Amino acid sequence: MSNRTSAAISASATLAIILAIYIAGALLPESALRANFSQKGLPPSFEHLFGTDFLGRDMFVRTCKGLSLSLSIGAVASAISAFIALAVGLAAALGSEFVDYAINWFIDVFMSVPHTVLIILISIALSRGAFGMMAGVAVTHWVSLARVIRGEVMQIRSQQYIAASRRFGKSSLWIARHHMLPHLMPQFFVGLILLFPHAILHESGLTFLGFGLPPEQPAVGVILSEAMKYISAGAIWLAVFPGLSLVVLVLLIDTLGHSARRLLAPREAQL
Amino acid sequence: MRIEAKDLEFGYNNNNNKNINNKNINKNNNKNKNKNIISRLSLTVDSHERTALIGPSGCGKSTLSHILAGNLKPQSGQVLIDNKPLPKHGFCPVQLICQHPEKAINPRWKLGKTLTEAWSPDAQFLEAMGIEKAWLNRYPVELSGGELQRFCIARALAPQTSFIIADEMSTMLDMITQAQIWQALLRIADERGLGLIAVTHSMELAKRVCSRVIEFESLME
Numbered sequence: 180m181s182n183r184t185s186a187a188i189s190a191s192a193t194l195a196i197i198l199a200i201y202i203a204g205a206l207l208p209e210s211a212l213r214a215n216f217s218q219k220g221l222p223p224s225f226e227h228l229f230g231t232d233f234l235g236r237d238m239f240v241r242t243c244k245g246l247s248l249s250l251s252i253g254a255v256a257s258a259i260s261a262f263i264a265l266a267v268g269l270a271a272a273l274g275s276e277f278v279d280y281a282i283n284w285f286i287d288v289f290m291s292v293p294h295t296v297l298i299i300l301i302s303i304a305l306s307r308g309a310f311g312m313m314a315g316v317a318v319t320h321w322v323s324l325a326r327v328i329r330g331e332v333m334q335i336r337s338q339q340y341i342a343a344s345r346r347f348g349k350s351s352l353w354i355a356r357h358h359m360l361p362h363l364m365p366q367f368f369v370g371l372i373l374l375f376p377h378a379i380l381h382e383s384g385l386t387f388l389g390f391g392l393p394p395e396q397p398a399v400g401v402i403l404s405e406a407m408k409y410i411s412a413g414a415i416w417l418a419v420f421p422g423l424s425l426v427v428l429v430l431l432i433d434t435l436g437h438s439a440r441r442l443l444a445p446r447e448a449q450l
Numbered sequence: 451m452r453i454e455a456k457d458l459e460f461g462y463n464n465n466n467n468k469n470i471n472n473k474n475i476n477k478n479n480n481k482n483k484n485k486n487i488i489s490r491l492s493l494t495v496d497s498h499e500r501t502a503l504i505g506p507s508g509c510g511k512s513t514l515s516h517i518l519a520g521n522l523k524p525q526s527g528q529v530l531i532d533n534k535p536l537p538k539h540g541f542c543p544v545q546l547i548c549q550h551p552e553k554a555i556n557p558r559w560k561l562g563k564t565l566t567e568a569w570s571p572d573a574q575f576l577e578a579m580g581i582e583k584a585w586l587n588r589y590p591v592e593l594s595g596g597e598l599q600r601f602c603i604a605r606a607l608a609p610q611t612s613f614i615i616a617d618e619m620s621t622m623l624d625m626i627t628q629a630q631i632w633q634a635l636l637r638i639a640d641e642r643g644l645g646l647i648a649v650t651h652s653m654e655l656a657k658r659v660c661s662r663v664i665e666f667e668s669l670m671e
Binding site for chain 1: 520521539540541542545553555567605
């Protein structure tokens with residue numbers, strides 16, 4: 180089996196699993212989350228795969244809902260972040276020397292601030308909740324992808340076919356759109372997918388610390404912080420299974436990102 | 451039409467060359483200011499003559515071609531076409547054909563798009579250039595250097611072009627391809643009355659193709 184085939188198989192398999200998690204979580208009815216006091220505190224069994232919590236809610240259902248919520252927040256946050264990176268990277272490489280200098284300075288500033296702190300601050304300033312967290316993650320995560328894109332543009336703007344295009348009277352915008360964007364797309368998509376796990380982990384982390392989603396939402400962060408109270412009482416399944424599922428989801432997305440890189444940008448994947 | 455270069459001055463290490471802003475290089479450069487690759491160069495070429503520009507490797511022929519086509523800005527002096535400077539925006543009437551066609555063509559575009567980037571040639575023109583229809587649907591890696599060079603020439607021969615600079619355009623091709631490509635280019639240049647500057651090492655080629663031969667060194671004072 181060629182490298183390409185195996186990359187394609189692994190990419191489509193991981194994508195299918197991720198989509199299945201998302202759809203399952205989105206389709207589950209609210210009624211499945213209802214408290215059932217006759218079933219509270221049950222350890223994992225075939226009926227309740229991840230056990231039930233102290234309100235009698237099925238933990239498997241809650242985890243699915245939570246992962247699905249994480250996926251949609253992660254998707255929006257990393258998409259916004261990647262678009263900021265694309266715009267900033269193009270502007271830095273194609274604009275005047277001053278613009279490039281200013282943007283590089285901003286990138287350095289963003290990199291020097293620990294971004295967990297920055298996300299917490301932004302999230303609180305925007306009254307927490309899903310919106311505050313998406314904004315926080317989007318605003319802090321574009322820097323490294325912006326650097327990659329700037330470098331790529333710098334490299335191809337000196338190519339002869341760009342100079343030829345200028346002599347044919349094409350504008351800088353036309354050249355960016357037709358010559359550069361197709362060249363940047365692989366980097367852009369791979370960068371976008373690899374931002375995803377960051378966004379999801381920050382979302383859960385912030386919610387766990389209490390700066391993110393409100394406690395009534397079935398987020399993984401909420402589940403984990405609730406579980407803290409019951410671990411000492413022996414109900415470790417409340418933390419272990421949701422936590423493991425989060426790790427598995429992040430690993431799946433990471434695998435998807437690396438298979439996408441092998442497919443779209445094989446030269447970079449070899450490095 | 452006439453292309454005129456007056457008192458050109460160009461060095462790759464100079465201050466106003468944006469790509470290199472290393473302070474040390476600039477300092478050195480101030481000490482030996484006369485080390486520019488092109489210094490006080492003047493040249494006039496009319497569009498009714500075919501001019502060959504001859505000189506040894508590394509003497510600055512390609513740099514001069516890039517300045518004449520407007521790719522590089524001279525540090526002083528100017529390039530005039532019919533007494534007007536080269537246009538900053540829009541189609542440049544001086545078109546350059548480079549030595550390596552595979553670098554002058556976007557590897558991610560099908561050749562049909564490359565061909566029509568500047569203008570839309572008709573079927574008759576493509577036949578005269580020896581470009582086959584089937585090639586338009588292929589990517590540059592699927593064609594040979596000679597075939598790609600035909601595309602570079604074809605797209606440079608837009609109706610707005612009045613001068614062609616062929617910078618070693620046939621050096622890396624075999625004899626038969628060289629002959630075919632030169633024949634196609636010369637026929638169209640004659641039909642349209644285009645000016646031609648052929649940059650080359652080869653005196654034989656220069657004598658065969660051109661009506662006037664200029665030694666590069668003789669251009670600088």
